[in-house]
Amino acid sequence: MGSHTHPCHDYSDLYETFMIGYRYFRNNEVLWRKHLGTLLPLSMPHCDAGVSPSRAMVLLAIHRAYLIRWESDFDCETPTEWWHVIKSEPEELEALSANTRSKVRRGDKRFLVEPASRKQILETGHAVYCKAYERYDTFEPMMTREDFCEAIMALPAETEFWVVRHRQSGEMVAFSENLVSDDACFYLSIWSTPDSLRQYASYALIYRMNLHYLNERGLRYVSDGARSISHNTGIHDFLIERFGFRKAYARLHVVYFPLLSPVVFALYPFRQRISQAQGPLCQKVNILLKQEAIRRSFKRHRTSQRALAN
Structure with missing residues (x-):
């Protein structure tokens, strides 16, 4: 069940990560994350990131990133190839x-679920992280x-923690x-020991976090993040089927650093062959090309709309 059956998910990220923490910065009151050379908004997707193509290039240069990604038209009525859950x-x-x-x-009968301080996570969170991490085969070290x-201390002030105790x-x-901001909550990562998963x-x-954020605090929504590109995960299907989550469709924007654009465009025709190749590098290129295919789907959609209008 996504991070609830694997140790961590980073829903806004380009690649799956099994690490805690991230580098972030603020631009025009929007919180951004840099990871693996990619700039991604951490602020909620209903907020306008305010990025123009020229501003995107400036951010790429300032932060020495390879690409920048953001959304617009969040929760639109027309289904698209990009969504948040x-x-x-x-x-209820x-x-x-x-x-x-x-x-x-x-699960409620066996476990106590409650908000926690950063100090509590610092004191005992690492042991949970280690037990959760050991279940997975990943190239990233524990x-x-x-x-x-250090990573927990560096998280932004908008971060809130919840713990499950026996x-x-x-x-x-x-x-x-x-991450709680802009009247919404993003379930950024959840780490669970294997035994606790089997005990619900x-x-x-x-359930308890949904009650808190939606019922008690009346936030606009809780999010489990964007569509996963890097792997097929059951977390989104699980939340939709079990807890009444839904797909909130949006438009994906991607801008590449100038030197990367010709590489992506040159490799794109060979994406099917690349998807069958093995190795970490091929896997990352495959993810990049999948994202490019989603980006191009919006261009095709605009072309279709103009054709219908004419």
């Missing part, structure tokens, strides 16, 4: 399926405790890193 309706237990209600209640704590022992078995801790966590 969100829940905007209040959480009785509206969930009988099976989901049962698992939420079983973070040391020192690196983990009611009997008090042991932390999962924690969530959420993730059901209790999602």
